[in-house]
Amino acid sequence: MDEVIIEDLTKRFGDLTAVDHLELNVPEGSIYGLLGPNGAGKSTTIRLLCTLLKPSEGTASVGGFDIIESPVSVREIIGVMPEESNHTLYATMSTYDNLEYFGRLYGVPEAEIPGRIEELLTFMGLWERKDDPAGELSTGNRQRLALCRALLHRPRVVLMDEPTSALDPIAAKKVRELIISLAAKYRQTFFINSHNLAEVQRMCGRIAIIDKGRILLNGKTKELRSKLQASQNFTIRVNDDLEKALSIARSMDFVTSAEEEVDSIRVTIEDPLGNNSTLMRSLLSEGVQIFEFAEQETTLEDLYLDVIKGGVT
Amino acid sequence: MALRKSMLVARADLRMAMKVKMVKYGLIIMSAMAPIMLIGLVLLLALSAPAVAAPVIAMLDPMISPVIGIMVIVPASMISANALVGEKEQNTLEPLLCTPLTDRELLIGKVLSSFIPTITLLLGSVIVTEIATNIILTSVGAEVILFPGVSSLFLLLVAGPILIAAVVSVMVLISGKVKRVYEAYQSSGVVVMVFLIPLILPMLSMNSGGTADISLVWLSNIFTLLFASVLAIVTWTLAIRRFNRDRIVSM
Numbered sequence: 412m413d414e415v416i417i418e419d420l421t422k423r424f425g426d427l428t429a430v431d432h433l434e435l436n437v438p439e440g441s442i443y444g445l446l447g448p449n450g451a452g453k454s455t456t457i458r459l460l461c462t463l464l465k466p467s468e469g470t471a472s473v474g475g476f477d478i479i480e481s482p483v484s485v486r487e488i489i490g491v492m493p494e495e496s497n498h499t500l501y502a503t504m505s506t507y508d509n510l511e512y513f514g515r516l517y518g519v520p521e522a523e524i525p526g527r528i529e530e531l532l533t534f535m536g537l538w539e540r541k542d543d544p545a546g547e548l549s550t551g552n553r554q555r556l557a558l559c560r561a562l563l564h565r566p567r568v569v570l571m572d573e574p575t576s577a578l579d580p581i582a583a584k585k586v587r588e589l590i591i592s593l594a595a596k597y598r599q600t601f602f603i604n605s606h607n608l609a610e611v612q613r614m615c616g617r618i619a620i621i622d623k624g625r626i627l628l629n630g631k632t633k634e635l636r637s638k639l640q641a642s643q644n645f646t647i648r649v650n651d652d653l654e655k656a657l658s659i660a661r662s663m664d665f666v667t668s669a670e671e672e673v674d675s676i677r678v679t680i681e682d683p684l685g686n687n688s689t690l691m692r693s694l695l696s697e698g699v700q701i702f703e704f705a706e707q708e709t710t711l712e713d714l715y716l717d718v719i720k721g722g723v724t
Numbered sequence: 725m726a727l728r729k730s731m732l733v734a735r736a737d738l739r740m741a742m743k744v745k746m747v748k749y750g751l752i753i754m755s756a757m758a759p760i761m762l763i764g765l766v767l768l769l770a771l772s773a774p775a776v777a778a779p780v781i782a783m784l785d786p787m788i789s790p791v792i793g794i795m796v797i798v799p800a801s802m803i804s805a806n807a808l809v810g811e812k813e814q815n816t817l818e819p820l821l822c823t824p825l826t827d828r829e830l831l832i833g834k835v836l837s838s839f840i841p842t843i844t845l846l847l848g849s850v851i852v853t854e855i856a857t858n859i860i861l862t863s864v865g866a867e868v869i870l871f872p873g874v875s876s877l878f879l880l881l882v883a884g885p886i887l888i889a890a891v892v893s894v895m896v897l898i899s900g901k902v903k904r905v906y907e908a909y910q911s912s913g914v915v916v917m918v919f920l921i922p923l924i925l926p927m928l929s930m931n932s933g934g935t936a937d938i939s940l941v942w943l944s945n946i947f948t949l950l951f952a953s954v955l956a957i958v959t960w961t962l963a964i965r966r967f968n969r970d971r972i973v974s975m
Contacts, residue, residue, distance in 0.1 A: 512732065
């Protein structure tokens with residue numbers, strides 16, 4: 412069952428179309444990554460889904476509730492971590508009071524609030540700071556607190572805008588693990604905007620790439636990465652004669668790009684299974700000594716850049 | 725609609741406002757000014773002419789007691805000016821708008837966060853003035869009277885809260901329309917001027933003998949009550965109808 416269904420969703424601000432006839436389905440219990448450059452329409456999409464903005468056209472449903480017809484029902488089942496969420500806390504309220512306030516607004520049973528707050532703050536390493544005003548916490552700690560706020564009422568769908576942007580690598584890893592475990596254990600659905608491609612690759616089973624308000628690519632992360640297997644990057648470490656290696660590589664029809672790096676060349680080969688041995692033989696026959704001929708892992712960054720440049724559809 | 729949720733918003737707003745010393749003491753000082761002035765006047769009359777102090781105070785009452793209402797309307801407009809645009813400036817509005825609060829619950833919460841302290845201060849000012857007046861008059865052997873008197877109590881405790889509700893509603897409406905807190909404060913100055921007019925009407929009832937014409941005082945009080953009721957209904961209806969999350973977030 413799909414927890415988020417976006418149908419022909421469009422949002423215009425005057426002449427600017429921020430979200431342009433978007434179509435997306437997010438299955439229950441999945442972690443969905445929405446990637447795109449600045450101004451692509453990612454944050455507007457989240458704001459539409461959490462009923463802050465009204466669509467100009469089309470609609471969406473979250474947990475079976477229509478965002479236009481039943482906005483309050485939508486807000487009851489979502490948790491939101493807005494853009495720059497570390498700035499969205501009540502600075503003069505204590506860490507504990509920030510969570511207690513939102514717990515009550517979301518209708519968490521009064522008796523359960525203290526336990527849930529302690530559990531989340533302890534997990535995030537903030538329990539010792541529970542009486543400190545939120546404004547006195549570091550940027551990273553405020554981001555952790557905003558995450559606690561989004562999860563406190565155990566929402567069915569969590570909408571997150573750059574959830575780990577202000578976190579150190581250890582905290583970011585911990586948050587990723589928490590998200591993965593919540594999705595697996597409680598079938599919570601996560602819809603995440605991120606610029607951090609490595610993070611999305613590690614966490615999201617499905618991704619969509621959006622630009623100028625339109626979805627350019629959408630599907631399971633593994634399947635999308637395999638689209639790039641038709642051409643593959645290789646790093647070839649050779650003796651000192653980099654220039655010669657580079658000119659040989661560039662003379663081959665199946666080499667679509669060849670660039671010099673510090674002590675190696677980086678080539679992109681079409682149909683690599685048949686062609687990488689041809690390139691290797693040509694280099695050896697011309698007297699180029701090869702120390703390493705290594706296949707580079709296709710990353711989400713490669714995919715992202717290809718899609719944004721219009722290479723993969 | 726759950727009033728409980730509105731009360732949560734109001735309580736949170738109040739707690740935050742009271743943590744700011746300037747707001748807390750500013751509110752108390754503004755509200756204390758009217759009782760201090762009235763009690764000072766009573767003290768002066770009681771000491772200078774104890775025999776006639778009570779009748780003179782009763783005669784002046786309809787013209788000077790409304791100052792208590794005037795002095796609490798100013799902080800009410802200031803607090804409510806901050807209601808939505810203040811949260812927007814502090815970036816706390818989006819998470820609040822993402823909660824299951826309905827528009828009505830949120831607006832009632834914002835109105836209550838200004839209305840509750842203002843009414844508390846109004847009642848406090850009236851009670852303090854009544855008690856202090858009678859302690860002073862009793863101590864000089866003068867007659868015990870109501871000051872503020874019956875007509876002023878009607879104005880302050882019946883028409884006053886409705887007028888305050890109207891001021892607060894219009895300020896919450898403005899707060900949702902402007903981009904910056906200072907714009908809301910500037911608007912609050914104009915609003916206060918308009919809403920103060922009904923409170924100064926009893927002062928115009930002075931006749932040629934220098935005393936208040938009591939029938940005119942009651943007439944102006946009834947007018948104020950009707951005026952405040954219409955204003956409260958109109959401003960609240962506008963605040964509800966014009967509240968637009970999309971516009972607030974997009975601004």
